[in-house]
Amino acid sequence: xxxxxxxxxxVTKRFxxxxxxxxxxxxxxxxxxxxxxxxxxxxxxxLLNCITGLDPANEGEILFRGDRIETMxxxxxxxxxxxxxxxxxxxxxxxxxxxxVVMGALFGSQKSKKxxxxxxxxxxxxxxxxxxxxxxxQLASQLTLAERKRLEFAKSLATEPEVLLLDEVNxxxxxxxxxxxxxxxxxxxxxxxxxxxIEHLMKVITDLSDRVIVLHHGEKIxxxxxREVTSDEQVIKAYLGEKYVAMMKKLDEES
Amino acid sequence: xFRPWSHIQWFGMGVGLLALILLPSFVENDExxxxxxILMVAILATSWNFIGGLTGYPSFAPAAFFGLGAYxxxxxxxxxxxxxxxxxxxxxxxxxxxxxxxxxxxxxRGHYFAIATFGVAEFFRELxxxxxxxxxxxxxxxxxxxxxxxxFTRFFYFSMLxxxxxxxxxxxxxxxxxxxxxxxxIRENEDAAAMTGVDxxxxxxxxxxxxxxxxAMGGGVYAYRAAFLEPIDVFDVLFSIKAIVMSMxxxxxxVMGPLVGALxxxxxxxxxxxxxxxxxxxxxxxxxxxxxxFLPRGLMAVSQEVKSRGWGSLGxxxxxxxxxxxx
Numbered sequence: 100x101x102x103x104x105x106x107x108x109x110v111t112k113r114f115x116x117x118x119x120x121x122x123x124x125x126x127x128x129x130x131x132x133x134x135x136x137x138x139x140x141x142x143x144x145x146l147l148n149c150i151t152g153l154d155p156a157n158e159g160e161i162l163f164r165g166d167r168i169e170t171m172x173x174x175x176x177x178x179x180x181x182x183x184x185x186x187x188x189x190x191x192x193x194x195x196x197x198x199x200v201v202m203g204a205l206f207g208s209q210k211s212k213k214x215x216x217x218x219x220x221x222x223x224x225x226x227x228x229x230x231x232x233x234x235x236x237q238l239a240s241q242l243t244l245a246e247r248k249r250l251e252f253a254k255s256l257a258t259e260p261e262v263l264l265l266d267e268v269n270x271x272x273x274x275x276x277x278x279x280x281x282x283x284x285x286x287x288x289x290x291x292x293x294x295x296x297i298e299h300l301m302k303v304i305t306d307l308s309d310r311v312i313v314l315h316h317g318e319k320i321x322x323x324x325x326r327e328v329t330s331d332e333q334v335i336k337a338y339l340g341e342k343y344v345a346m347m348k349k350l351d352e353e354s
Numbered sequence: 355x356f357r358p359w360s361h362i363q364w365f366g367m368g369v370g371l372l373a374l375i376l377l378p379s380f381v382e383n384d385e386x387x388x389x390x391x392i393l394m395v396a397i398l399a400t401s402w403n404f405i406g407g408l409t410g411y412p413s414f415a416p417a418a419f420f421g422l423g424a425y426x427x428x429x430x431x432x433x434x435x436x437x438x439x440x441x442x443x444x445x446x447x448x449x450x451x452x453x454x455x456x457x458x459x460x461x462x463r464g465h466y467f468a469i470a471t472f473g474v475a476e477f478f479r480e481l482x483x484x485x486x487x488x489x490x491x492x493x494x495x496x497x498x499x500x501x502x503x504x505x506f507t508r509f510f511y512f513s514m515l516x517x518x519x520x521x522x523x524x525x526x527x528x529x530x531x532x533x534x535x536x537x538x539x540i541r542e543n544e545d546a547a548a549m550t551g552v553d554x555x556x557x558x559x560x561x562x563x564x565x566x567x568x569x570a571m572g573g574g575v576y577a578y579r580a581a582f583l584e585p586i587d588v589f590d591v592l593f594s595i596k597a598i599v600m601s602m603x604x605x606x607x608x609v610m611g612p613l614v615g616a617l618x619x620x621x622x623x624x625x626x627x628x629x630x631x632x633x634x635x636x637x638x639x640x641x642x643x644x645x646x647x648f649l650p651r652g653l654m655a656v657s658q659e660v661k662s663r664g665w666g667s668l669g670x671x672x673x674x675x676x677x678x679x680x681x
Contacts, residue, residue, distance in 0.1 A: 153545070153549070174548045174554065175553075189545060190546070191538075191542035191546060192542060192543070194538070202539045202550045202552070203550045205536070206535075206539070206547075206551035206552045208551075
């Protein structure tokens with residue numbers, strides 16, 4: 100029933116002597132939201148960089164709809180239908196908000212070769228979708244961080260992706276802004292876009308994801324439903340340290 | 355960003371072009387020659403805009419392509435080729451060289467790219483200085499054009515005008531289509547451009563090739579007119595610097611900017627030459643510094659802001675330009 104859209108087999112990325120991502124296998128099913136969690140430095144962003152071709156993997160295969168993409172260039176991967184947002188937002192700062200999104204529409208999906216006018220229409224739709232219509236004439240550099248994150252969304256969505264990779268969309272946002280972002284992610288999924296989301300906030304990932312994989316020191320240490328994963332002893336160790344687990348065990352025994 | 359020109363703007367450009375076409379019927383040969391120089395630097399500035407203004411890669415290569423085109427015309431006309439055919443061959447040669455150089459050089463960014471392109475111009479100068487086919491340091495003569503001064507002044511003027519119109523129209527159509535948007539995306543954030551699907555390597559090379567074609571043709575016209583070439587004349591870094599400063603003065607990344615900049619700069623330098631012959635380069639230098647300081651985005655950008663905010667805000671605009679510069 101479920102169809103694998105994106106798949107990694109033994110994805111490995113080394114920087115000098117450091118193995119940032121170590122033989123990670125993963126699959127993303129069509130229509131799901133897959134969460135990738137792990138403490139700082141676990142290799143989450145590096146994994147995204149491997150998938151999107153920004154930092155190609157040293158070993159392993161990455162397949163999108165069954166096609167190998169691990170040696171393709173970033174722009175070609177985007178055009179195939181894999182879009183992403185950056186943790187540190189990457190707007191075209193000197194351009195208007197609308198023009199930022201036009202870029203995604205013009206150069207993204209090659210399903211239909213778009214000219215400037217059609218791209219502008221699509222950009223306006225995307226801006227309405229993320230709620231930035233009233234800011235479309237402003238310079239991207241004038242937006243607040245939360246707005247810039249929404250701009251990243253609109254820009255990525257304008258490439259008409261089949262799978263959207265979100266890198267810490269909530270980093271630096273306050274509680275209310277996080278809620279807005281989460282509802283936006285749900286809205287994107289309802290449009291039929293498959294989502295892989297990186298988070299380090301446990302709460303967010305459990306609310307959001309259908310399935311979760313956990314990275315630690317570049318290795319996949321757990322995979323499963325959010326509920327299962329968050330009660331996994333290894334995961335708690337990775338997040339909170341061995342001492343904490345030992346302490347909790349002791350408390351359990353005493354009571 | 356790039357709106358298609360309105361009917362009024364097209365009309366204005368048409369009137370401008372008509373004025374340039376009719377100009378030789380009304381003025382002396384001296385004045386025609388002056389406008390020919392303006393057109394020549396307008397070609398250089400407009401061409402630089404493809405790579406420097408739109409794409410954000412500060413190229414010092416215009417002199418290389420200008421000289422390449424000049425020597426191509428010189429050598430081929432001596433071999434009996436028709437002048438206009440040599441312009442076409444010069445343009446193709448410029449494009450091929452840009453293509454071959456672009457692949458390795460466009461991997462560099464910022465200062466490194468600037469230095470590398472500077473090196474390219476110097477390399478070609480050395481080549482012209484030492485090859486037999488270019489006449490080496492002694493220079494090379496071209497066939498003299500026949501006909502009186504009234505005729506050949508107009509012949510060269512209209513040749514230059516033709517190349518300039520070609521350059522400006524190319525720029526207009528590039529900036530109104532995907533290509534122009536892709537180049538600007540690269541200028542604004544190259545990694546983000548790649549992530550939105552822009553084939554950055556291909557686009558940068560196209561921009562570099564476009565920036566090479568018209569200087570090569572302009573160089574060809576210059577060569578036939580000069581009737582004698584020396585390497586130091588045409589592979590002169592001043593051509594590159596003029597192209598950059600004029601684009602900046604008018605406004606980088608716009609079609610009109612380099613034209614406005616070329617016109618103002620040539621008139622200004624002409625005036626300074628007349629008024630302060632000895633110090634004229636020093637004054638020119640000061641003006642360059644002032645432009646960079648107060649008008650980093652050029653006169654066109656300032657005039658647009660003045661239009662929307664009124665003359666009273668001119669001071670604020672200039673001040674904010676300085677602040678932007680600091681950041």
